[in-house]
Amino acid sequence: MAVLAFPGVQLLDVAGPAEVFTTANVYGARYDVRIVSAAAGPVTTSARVRLDTGGGWEELPARLGTLVVPGRRDWRAAVADPALVAGTAALAGRARRVASVCAGAFMLAEAGLLEGRRAATHWRLARELALAYPGVTVETDALFVRDGDVVTSAGVTAGIDLALALVEEDHGPGVAREVARELVVFMARPGGQSQFSARLTLRESTHPAVRRVMDAVGADPGADRDLTALARRAGVSVRHLSRLFRAHTGMTVGRYAESVRLEAAQALLEAGDEPVDTVAARAGFGSAEAMRRAFQNTLGISPTVYRARFRTTAPGGSRARTTVPG
Numbered sequence: 193m194a195v196l197a198f199p200g201v202q203l204l205d206v207a208g209p210a211e212v213f214t215t216a217n218v219y220g221a222r223y224d225v226r227i228v229s230a231a232a233g234p235v236t237t238s239a240r241v242r243l244d245t246g247g248g249w250e251e252l253p254a255r256l257g258t259l260v261v262p263g264r265r266d267w268r269a270a271v272a273d274p275a276l277v278a279g280t281a282a283l284a285g286r287a288r289r290v291a292s293v294c295a296g297a298f299m300l301a302e303a304g305l306l307e308g309r310r311a312a313t314h315w316r317l318a319r320e321l322a323l324a325y326p327g328v329t330v331e332t333d334a335l336f337v338r339d340g341d342v343v344t345s346a347g348v349t350a351g352i353d354l355a356l357a358l359v360e361e362d363h364g365p366g367v368a369r370e371v372a373r374e375l376v377v378f379m380a381r382p383g384g385q386s387q388f389s390a391r392l393t394l395r396e397s398t399h400p401a402v403r404r405v406m407d408a409v410g411a412d413p414g415a416d417r418d419l420t421a422l423a424r425r426a427g428v429s430v431r432h433l434s435r436l437f438r439a440h441t442g443m444t445v446g447r448y449a450e451s452v453r454l455e456a457a458q459a460l461l462e463a464g465d466e467p468v469d470t471v472a473a474r475a476g477f478g479s480a481e482a483m484r485r486a487f488q489n490t491l492g493i494s495p496t497v498y499r500a501r502f503r504t505t506a507p508g509g510s511r512a513r514t515t516v517p518g
Contacts, residue, residue, distance in 0.1 A: 205262030263295025314347030
């Protein structure tokens with residue numbers, strides 16, 4: 193079990209999976225976890241904490257069980273290091289399976305390991321990964337994605353979710369459950385990445401007609417937005433607006449309007465104590481049930497659970513408890 197470390201690597205990308213695997217050893221696993229770098233010695237992480245890797249990757253055995261590739265916030269600097277990319281590719285060729293955490297997916301993509309595969313990364317970086325490596329199918333909401341012998345995970349703490357899944361694969365759900373209990377984390381975290389993003393992964397448009405419609409919808413999410421009226425505002429036909437909007441945003445006008453309403457509802461739930469049906473009305477949903485369906489379909493959780501989860505860091509979301517159903 194080799195976990196790469198290199199200058200600027202995110203500390204938790206390294207420490208999270210390493211802690212999962214070493215904790216699994218307490219419950220019967222036998223992982224030989226090694227944190228390695230290009231050369232033996234300390235590596236300064238993103239948190240300015242120095243990791244003593246203890247050994248260079250040339251000291252690893254000829255065959256590896258798992259290679260874990262963490263990320264760096266400035267992924268361009270990481271993939272611009274030819275020795276690091278070549279070393280990653282060489283180690284991957286010796287491993288039974290390869291995993292990445294967060295921006296580590298860029299390293300795998302640069303090394304050619306994600307070509308033609310599905311992959312995940314941090315939601316903020318999903319579009320950049322898709323644009324930089326068109327041969328990769330990026331799944332924007334997944335906490336982690338397995339495609340053959342390559343597993344990629346979302347941002348930072350999702351590396352813990354990925355590591356738990358690998359422990360379960362190797363040693364069964366019992367051991368993975370004990371590790372989750374020991375580390376006080378979810379065995380399987382509810383919901384996907386979209387519950388953490390500030391807005392759905394929309395592609396911004398500079399087309400004037402599309403921009404006018406986006407601005408109109410964003411200015412008043414609760415207003416009834418008739419497609420004909422929006423097309424008139426944009427100065428184009430309904431059919432042409434529909435084509436333009438899909439081409440420039442990747443979604444229909446109706447889907448975009450719902451995403452804006454959803455974002456407005458999220459902000460209202462986080463900031464206030466209004467009943468769920470009041471939030472639904474203010475955000476432009478026809479009913480609390482319609483809002484609940486939108487939350488469930490997009491975020492994987494109900495409005496009430498969202499409020500409890502994101503309103504406060506207090507256990508159980510005690511500041512956000514309400515008596516209305518969500």
